[in-house]
Amino acid sequence: MAPPSTSKLEDDVSVAFRNPSHHSNCAAELDNKHVNDQDDYKPERDARVWLIFLALSVSAFLTPLELTSVSTALPTILNDLHGTDFVWIATAYTLASTAVLPMTGGLAEIFGRRPAMLASLSLFGLGSALCGAAQNVPWLIAARAVQGMGGGSMASLTNIIIADLIPLKDRGLISGVLALLWAVAAALGPVVGGALTARPGQWRWLFYLNVPIVGVAFVLVLILLNVRAPTGTFSEKMRRMDWIGNFLVVASSSACVIAITWGGVTYPWQSPRVLVPLILGLLGLVLFLFYEARFAREPIVPFSLVTNRTSFSGYLQTFICPFLTLGVIYYMPTYFQACKLASPVRSGIDLLGFCITLGPAGVLGGVSVSRLNGYRVQAWVGWTLLIIAMGLLSTINEDSSLAKTVAYPALVGVGGGIVYAVASFPVLAPLPVKESAHALAFFSFCRAFAGVWGVAIGGTILQNELSRRLPPSFAESFPGGVALAYATIPKVASLSEPARDAVRAAFAQSIAVIWRVMIAVAVLGLAVSLMMKAVPMHAQTDENWGLEKSRDGELEGREGTEEGSDEKRIEKESIEAVI
Known part of the structure; x- marks a missing residue:
């Protein structure tokens, strides 16, 4: 793979030196470029x-x-x-x-x-x-x-x-x-x-x-x-x-189902044996969503x-x-x-x-x-x-x-x-x-x-x-x-x-x-x-979960990825060093 363009690198460094706020933009752009390279992964279908x-x-x-x-x-x-x-x-x-x-x-x-x-x-x-x-x-x-x-x-x-x-x-x-x-x-x-x-x-x-x-x-x-x-x-x-999240969703969904299964069949809908698990189940689902949004790693x-x-x-x-x-x-x-x-x-x-x-x-x-x-x-x-x-x-x-x-x-x-x-x-x-x-x-x-x-x-x-x-x-x-x-x-x-x-x-x-x-x-x-927007669909998959390739192909792919990553790292570190 060809080395990064020296003139392009100098231009980026010069701009960053004159405008420090541009430093974060350059770094973000490089990070996004790396992410996009991963998102552009298109698996072969054999x-x-x-x-x-x-x-x-x-x-x-x-x-x-x-x-x-x-x-x-x-x-x-x-x-x-x-x-x-x-x-x-x-x-x-x-x-x-x-x-x-x-x-x-x-x-x-x-x-x-x-x-x-x-x-x-x-x-x-x-x-x-x-x-x-x-x-x-x-x-x-x-x-x-x-x-x-x-x-x-x-x-x-x-x-x-x-x-x-x-x-x-x-x-x-x-x-x-x-x-x-x-x-x-x-x-x-x-x-x-x-x-x-x-x-x-x-x-x-x-x-x-x-x-x-x-x-x-x-x-x-x-x-x-x-x-x-x-x-x-x-x-x-x-x-x-996520054991806490799993416990909350299992217990809450089970309580809801028990309540609606009993309601009107085994017990009247107004019975505490129906209302208590139903209310607890619905509250548990709300708690589950709150926990997932705020605390789950x-x-x-x-x-x-x-x-x-x-x-x-x-x-x-x-x-x-x-x-x-x-x-x-x-x-x-x-x-x-x-x-x-x-x-x-x-x-x-x-x-x-x-x-x-x-x-x-x-x-x-x-x-x-x-x-x-x-x-x-x-x-x-x-x-x-x-x-x-x-x-x-x-x-x-x-x-x-x-x-x-x-x-x-x-x-x-x-x-x-x-x-x-x-x-x-x-x-x-x-x-x-x-x-x-x-x-x-x-x-x-x-x-x-x-x-x-x-x-x-x-x-x-x-x-x-x-x-x-x-x-x-x-x-x-x-x-x-x-x-x-x-x-x-x-x-x-x-x-x-x-x-x-x-x-x-x-x-x-x-x-x-x-x-x-x-x-x-x-x-x-x-x-x-009717709420849906016409969002374009991905033409890529996640390369982290693709099929295992042959050993030679896998090593070649890894070397190419590492070379590309090194190129991006050198370019990014050069800008950061000047700043």
Whole structure:
């Protein structure tokens, strides 16, 4: 590399000597130049990158497959285990995945991407095996929590690793493919879940089937994900973790979820057993944000992530969208089984319209981001479609045609797929690439935390509405505190004709209330999407987390970097010496 220009150096020194205030400007300019050189790092994308993406795709496939298959099979599982706590079986997974998500960014930064991903896969596999072996509902709930810790971490780390390897500007197709994988798994899940609940005891294979898939993903990640790892001893890395911040967010989010899970189902909303954890949880989240902004050395959520309105809008959209998509995944099968008397298999097939449209819509939305070099219009289109779709869903009754009950959720899939694929772009575009890991961990946290609230609030609405609408003689046959929806569904088909029609109508009207609430949620999503600015997307990645190169190439790169750094250091020190 050529030495620095002597005339240029003399000019800088001369100016600095005549104007001392220029000294700091020169130094800052040199520092910025060094930072920009790092930001301009553009990784090569060879076959290894795409093989790594294949390994990550296997991991990304597991979570939605498990989510949708279990949601379809919940009535059968509860009946087989003689339980009634359907909300906790669903919520335990999302609660656990939410609790660990803020930690994943720090774990990936401190311990490295590959160890964190391998640990996540191991937790998911262990949790799946324990779920399959469950002998009672408390056992199943605990196992679902273990499974959730692994599944949530896998989803977050997949996004983080992809951000290390592929620049944001070129990530549209990848984002769309991930949405497609989610949709394919979501489409297969209800069918698999329904098929494996056709006979007593077969539901256990919903969880056992995850184990060999985890094994394949584990081997692929172990062999292929040879990325740079941070240095330091284990104890040094443990000391760098933000344990106070992690405790605050885990405890606070757990308290909130417990409160909304109990509210209106186990205890009245005005009960101290609901109000106390809810208030403490919300106050704890405020305390968490204050601690992260003022005291944390290596914060889980750097305050800079939400100080611009475009990233803030992206996070809000990420939080709002799962209310709608997970509402369809959890409560449309309930509609099919209660109102149409469909079997679990049939309810899974009837949900295919939603799953099939979500994936292609996500691919088109993601590709359009890269082609058009923008993301705002796509988000606006997605939210508009979601508003229309939720309005149409709210018109469905117990006698609605198959065309409506398939087409309306399919429209939710189109809108949700677009928003799902583009939501990360406004989050990341205004931020430096070095913040990607923390930004994506918080992004995944928002998505998972919203899922907890969405499922629990939907369940609360359904419980409260069924309590009012079911025939009193039928509702009184169930003890207080029982989740009426899943306790009732297995008995609907055996009721006599007048009672059966009344129960079907009660379910249809109760579920329609959920969709009416979701109309307002979708309108809110469109409103916050209008906050986004058209911020250009990065064409670089963070070189500190790229793939390991061959030894010769690595040494050559290091020598070049050191030579460039020495050149900048000499130039800067020369100016400082004159001053």
